Amino acid sequence: MTEITTNPFDTEDDAFHEECGVFGVWNAPDAAALTALGLHALQHRGQEASGIVSHGEKGFRSHKGLGLVGDIFGDARVIASLPGRAAVGHNRYATAGETALRNVQPLYADFAFGGLAVAHNGNLTNALALRRQLVRRGCLFQSSTDSEVFVHLIAISLYATVQDRLIDALKQVDGAYSLVALHDGAMMGVRDPNGVRPLVLGRLGADQNNAWVLASETCALDIVGAEFVRDVEPGEIVVIDDTGVRSVKPFANTANRFCIFEYIYFARPDSVVEGTPVYESRKRIGAELARESGVEADVIVPVPDSGVPAAMGYAQEAGIPFELGIIRNHYVGRTFIEPTDNIRHLGVKLKHSANRAAIEGKRIILVDDSIVRGTTSKKIVEMMRQAGAAEVHMRISSPPTTHSCFYGIDTPERDKLLASNHSVEEMARIIGADSLAFISLDGLYRALGRKGRDAKDPGYCDACFTGDYAIPLTDLVGHKEREPALLALNGV
Numbered sequence: 001m002t003e004i005t006t007n008p009f010d011t012e013d014d015a016f017h018e019e020c021g022v023f024g025v026w027n028a029p030d031a032a033a034l035t036a037l038g039l040h041a042l043q044h045r046g047q048e049a050s051g052i053v054s055h056g057e058k059g060f061r062s063h064k065g066l067g068l069v070g071d072i073f074g075d076a077r078v079i080a081s082l083p084g085r086a087a088v089g090h091n092r093y094a095t096a097g098e099t100a101l102r103n104v105q106p107l108y109a110d111f112a113f114g115g116l117a118v119a120h121n122g123n124l125t126n127a128l129a130l131r132r133q134l135v136r137r138g139c140l141f142q143s144s145t146d147s148e149v150f151v152h153l154i155a156i157s158l159y160a161t162v163q164d165r166l167i168d169a170l171k172q173v174d175g176a177y178s179l180v181a182l183h184d185g186a187m188m189g190v191r192d193p194n195g196v197r198p199l200v201l202g203r204l205g206a207d208q209n210n211a212w213v214l215a216s217e218t219c220a221l222d223i224v225g226a227e228f229v230r231d232v233e234p235g236e237i238v239v240i241d242d243t244g245v246r247s248v249k250p251f252a253n254t255a256n257r258f259c260i261f262e263y264i265y266f267a268r269p270d271s272v273v274e275g276t277p278v279y280e281s282r283k284r285i286g287a288e289l290a291r292e293s294g295v296e297a298d299v300i301v302p303v304p305d306s307g308v309p310a311a312m313g314y315a316q317e318a319g320i321p322f323e324l325g326i327i328r329n330h331y332v333g334r335t336f337i338e339p340t341d342n343i344r345h346l347g348v349k350l351k352h353s354a355n356r357a358a359i360e361g362k363r364i365i366l367v368d369d370s371i372v373r374g375t376t377s378k379k380i381v382e383m384m385r386q387a388g389a390a391e392v393h394m395r396i397s398s399p400p401t402t403h404s405c406f407y408g409i410d411t412p413e414r415d416k417l418l419a420s421n422h423s424v425e426e427m428a429r430i431i432g433a434d435s436l437a438f439i440s441l442d443g444l445y446r447a448l449g450r451k452g453r454d455a456k457d458p459g460y461c462d463a464c465f466t467g468d469y470a471i472p473l474t475d476l477v478g479h480k481e482r483e484p485a486l487l488a489l490n491g492v
């Protein structure tokens, strides 16, 4: 596999991109095959690269590649090369460090205590500072990801057990992390003290030895036939070994700051997050949006895929018919290389087409989950008008995205976010809509079952809407907001 320093397949870097997905199995006969399936269900969380490390009598085995899970693990011989009863896997969407084979996770290293594989979803906000210190101490970094600092902090820790070394490392990092780690004696699952990223515990049936499973989302438990046991808690380490599951809570202060954008966009709609199906939450957000900013119209049209559940909730609340006025081409993957500038200009049409029969002559309300740079909305509004819509109103099931994310979502720099430097009225003009409205921050919290946003203890991370960054942004470089971690080291 040839390494690349930039991602030539990344033709659409407008939106908030997915993050990463992690998965692990302890003590199942088909550990690697189950992990490949789990990663397939988590494909929406990262499409750049994927990897699995397995462990069995023959020690550790690893296979990684750039691309989609099916392409990397679709061959039975690859799965057969990953023997053992335990495995951990990772789908990557880079937040720190380029898209290259050396950055594909799980990261694996041989330590004094034996081998250890680590898979990380999230982003560390002091990784650059830690990396500088570690390099000064003689640590030789093999990748340019933030995640590698875990490996070195564990390696140099003076504690005796793997668990204590891991805790020692966790206490030095700032940022967001859901981890699955595997050594020859145990699998461990960790969520950062604020629980920014999700991680769930599940259990397989007797045919798979009642094996334990860790996964970013419940949709990955469903695909392997595992039962949901519980969410791993913020600041909790679950240690899974042949005696069962132990819970360790090494942090004194934990405050839930689960990423509210997981509800709005990132998680798969069939996943259950904190006890609530994501699909239901999205419909409730859509209904709240309809109550807040209803407008007379003939049809509700979702911007697929992510806008669909919110649009259904909107339509049901408003009592307006729901129509598929936009058809999404599912074969436009990240591998579509647009050959010329002229073709590139066609942009979103490669992905979305107007369904004229559903919208011609109608007053339509488009519902989408977010406006990031505004590229999608602008093109889609224009497309609706060309297809004969009489009026085009746009409703968004998140508040205006005014700030970048430094906790594991790859976002454009702040000045590229349309809402960071334009009012809603200006944005409506720019995208060409007859009207534009976003759900209010309090409305979003209401839809998630709260009274509104409690500024003292919001219970969620909502920094990309509020700028309230609860976890210190240690690596943020003065004037240039978007240099949080190891971006400066890309290509080293």
Ligand SMILES: O=P(O)(O)OC[C@H]1O[C@H](OP(=O)(O)OP(=O)(O)O)[C@H](O)[C@@H]1O
Pocket (backbone or CB within 6 Å): 014, 015, 016, 265, 303, 304, 305, 306, 307, 368, 369, 370, 371, 372, 373, 374, 375, 376, 377
């Ligand atoms: O304002 P922009 O910069 O255009 O970004 C916002 C759009 O990007 C995302 O969708 P995307 O098409 O990436 O994926 P989806 O199919 O999951 O909705 C998001 O759901 C919005 O539709």
Ligand SMILES: NC(=O)CC[C@H](N)C(=O)O
Pocket (backbone or CB within 6 Å): 018, 019, 020, 021, 092, 093, 094, 095, 096, 097, 103, 120, 121, 122, 123, 124, 145, 146, 147, 408, 409, 410
């Ligand atoms: N999106 C993520 O969770 C990425 C994990 C890690 N920060 C990386 O860049 O590889």
Ligand code: SF4
Pocket (backbone or CB within 6 Å): 196, 259, 260, 261, 262, 404, 405, 406, 407, 408, 409, 461, 462, 463, 464, 465
């Ligand atoms: S800044 Fe936004 S996307 Fe990032 S973790 Fe917080 S809520 Fe999620």
Ligand SMILES: [Mg+2]
Pocket (backbone or CB within 6 Å): 303, 304, 305, 306, 307, 368, 369
């Ligand atoms: Mg979308």
